[in-house]
Amino acid sequence: MLTRLDCDGLQSARECAVVTEIVALPRPFGSRYGVPVISCVDATIFHRAYFTHCLQCTFCHDWCCQYGVDVDMYHYQRIQRHADRLEVFTGIRREHWFTGEYEEDPQAPGGGSMRTSAMDGGCVFLNRKGRGCLLHVFCLEEGIDYHELKSMVDCLFPITFYEEILGPADEVDDASLVCLDTGPTLYRGLRGELEYYFGGEFVRTLDETEAHVARS
């Protein structure tokens, strides 16, 4: 049974300036790593849109890669396992990859995250000779699934998760995302990634939620 929750109880979680429609899911869903666990969805992901096909975008210049990204410890450890080859591939020594700032977070795979460094106006792993992410290109060239090295928040952007709610990233809420409202909705653009992380039943439930929200 889908229920609507008004914003009052969640003011502290997200500083909701506008009434946000948070819909409770029939049960909690844990990711393939166990966490995060999602039990509600912010219906904004069914309303707002973004370009989605990043490598074909001709106007953003990888805008959302300029500040670096949080890498959960599950993926941080896997990046370290490939460090020797990644150093050769990127031409950047491993001590320059992360800021060293560790943030504990029980909802992040591996229990916390490290931040990638930003240099010369972009994430350390930004592909300066082409588009997108060097970790992604490395995986493609090495025949590795990119989900093995790229962090969950990175692959799901501009959708994110906080306190068991699946919702839009801050760059959607504050409308700073330069490709906002071009392309499919956040949900439709990232349905495949959500299915990878949370499974088929999860996206079928979100399909139902999307239809429920559209009807109301």
Ligand code: SF4
């Ligand atoms: S999400 Fe938008 S701004 Fe970011 S790389 Fe993709 S198209 Fe560009």
